[in-house]
Amino acid sequence: MPNFETKICSRAELQARVAALPKPVVLTNGVFDILHRGHVTYLAQARALGASLVVAANTDASVKRLGKGDDRPLNSLADRMAVLAALESVSLVVEFDEDTALDVVLEARPDIYAKGGDYDMTAIPEGQAVLAYGGQVAAIDFEHDRSTTKLLKKVRAS
Numbered sequence: 001m002p003n004f005e006t007k008i009c010s011r012a013e014l015q016a017r018v019a020a021l022p023k024p025v026v027l028t029n030g031v032f033d034i035l036h037r038g039h040v041t042y043l044a045q046a047r048a049l050g051a052s053l054v055v056a057a058n059t060d061a062s063v064k065r066l067g068k069g070d071d072r073p074l075n076s077l078a079d080r081m082a083v084l085a086a087l088e089s090v091s092l093v094v095e096f097d098e099d100t101a102l103d104v105v106l107e108a109r110p111d112i113y114a115k116g117g118d119y120d121m122t123a124i125p126e127g128q129a130v131l132a133y134g135g136q137v138a139a140i141d142f143e144h145d146r147s148t149t150k151l152l153k154k155v156r157a158s
């Protein structure tokens, strides 16, 4: 197993693994199906807000419930987590099967919760929870006009 895969942790281990990370801890979540420049730039910016970055990845079943398409995700959870773990910006990767990452946030209690600028941090349960316990939230502006959905459209049109 490549060394970077040790960054993948189970939900049961999450609290203990987060406690061992350098602080401040930043947490974000998402699907990260076909990784693109928008994702990696955003993850590097999220990591730069603190000393460690935890990424919670949606399970395949929870991606299906998001309604991105019957064929999504293209990459399985195990593959998406391995690709995320290989990034320099990422300290820890954990899966979540719920509709939102609220419970992951309450278990990990990050100092900072980050999400792309397409989200209103005060309107999403993860952002509301972090603000309620006195943590910080950060909405990171999009720097590159990229998305997994756009990439798929390009591939299918060719």
Ligand SMILES: Nc1ncnc2c1ncn2[C@@H]1O[C@H](COP(=O)(O)OP(=O)(O)OP(=O)(O)O)[C@@H](O)[C@H]1O
Residues within 6 Å of the ligand: 028, 029, 030, 031, 032, 033, 037, 038, 039, 042, 068, 115, 116, 117, 118, 119, 140, 141, 142, 143, 144, 145, 146, 147, 148, 149, 150
């Ligand atoms: N181009 C981008 N720039 C900055 N952040 C991004 C960009 N695309 C996605 N993100 C952020 O990355 C996280 C994961 O996004 P997601 O996997 O939904 O990306 P996506 O490519 O837009 O996917 P999809 O097309 O399947 O909706 C989210 O927090 C989102 O805000």
Ligand SMILES: O=P(O)(O)O[C@@H]1O[C@H]([C@H](O)CO)[C@@H](O)[C@H](O)[C@@H]1O
Residues within 6 Å of the ligand: 029, 030, 031, 032, 058, 062, 066, 098, 099, 100, 101, 115, 124, 125, 126
């Ligand atoms: O990759 P996406 O579609 O940006 O990730 C989703 O983010 C949602 C957000 O945190 C608001 O709650 C989350 O609920 C959803 O499960 C995906 O992770």
